[in-house]
Amino acid sequence: MNWDKYIESYAKFINNHNVKLFMELDIDSVVGIKEVERLRNKLERLTNKQCIPVWHRSRGKEYWLRMIKEYDYVAIGGIVTKEIKSSEYKYFHWFIQQAHKNNCKVHGLGFTNLKGIKEYKFDSVDSTSWLSGNRFGAIYKFNGKTMEKISKQPGQRAKTTDAAMNNFKEWVKFTIYADKYL
Numbered sequence: 001m002n003w004d005k006y007i008e009s010y011a012k013f014i015n016n017h018n019v020k021l022f023m024e025l026d027i028d029s030v031v032g033i034k035e036v037e038r039l040r041n042k043l044e045r046l047t048n049k050q051c052i053p054v055w056h057r058s059r060g061k062e063y064w065l066r067m068i069k070e071y072d073y074v075a076i077g078g079i080v081t082k083e084i085k086s087s088e089y090k091y092f093h094w095f096i097q098q099a100h101k102n103n104c105k106v107h108g109l110g111f112t113n114l115k116g117i118k119e120y121k122f123d124s125v126d127s128t129s130w131l132s133g134n135r136f137g138a139i140y141k142f143n144g145k146t147m148e149k150i151s152k153q154p155g156q157r158a159k160t161t162d163a164a165m166n167n168f169k170e171w172v173k174f175t176i177y178a179d180k181y182l
Contacts, residue, residue: 003031007039011046022047026054026077026109033059052107055095057083064095068104073123080110089113092120114146118182130171133163140166142173 003025014022024040031039043051054077055064067074076095078084092108099106105123112127133140139150147170 003027003035003039004042007043008046011043014047014049020049021073022049022051023075024051024053026075028054028056028058054109065098068099068102071104073105073107074099075107075109076111077109079108086113089116089120092116092122096121117178127171130167131164133167134160137163139163140170142170142177145177147171147174 007025010022010025013019024043025036028036040051040053050071050073052073052075053067053071054075055067056078059067064074076084076092096106100121108120108122108125110127111117111120111122111125112129117125130140132138133149141148141150
């Protein structure tokens with residue numbers, strides 16, 4: 001993979017569409033932190049904007065403390081890949097508190113833990129959970145406070161397009177609620 005060409009294309013897209021918030025390439029495990037930093041610097045030069053760096057455990061505590069001083073918005077990665085186990089989520093409090101003390105916002109990459117969204121004060125999160133209904137044959141319903149998974153009955157099949165549209169709409173309802181109340 002030619003990462004330099006990729007970064008140039010990514011920067012062009014960001015500039016052409018005036019994208020305000022965008023991530024660095026979250027590829028530490030593929031190319032190593034030094035290369036990610038080089039590519040981040042190139043991306044920031046090409047866009048004249050700060051990207052959102054993605055912290056991983058391998059970067060360590062000191063790296064986190066440096067990131068939150070240098071950036072207005074950072075992300076915590078490794079949640080989806082279980083690099084950070086659910087038993088370690090309790091440490092999010094410290095990470096987020098430290099960031100907020102430095103007027104830095106924190107994004108939880110792939111964080112859909114509904115109880116955790118209430119407990120940890122991420123400034124933003126993202127998720128593809130609404131797609132899991134298609135993968136696992138479930139329909140989601142927003143009940144006014146949280147999401148409920150309605151499992152299919154044995155022998156019952158969901159229409160993929162209808163299930164995807166329903167799940168997307170229900171997760172959007174939850175997002176609007178979460179943005180206001182969580």
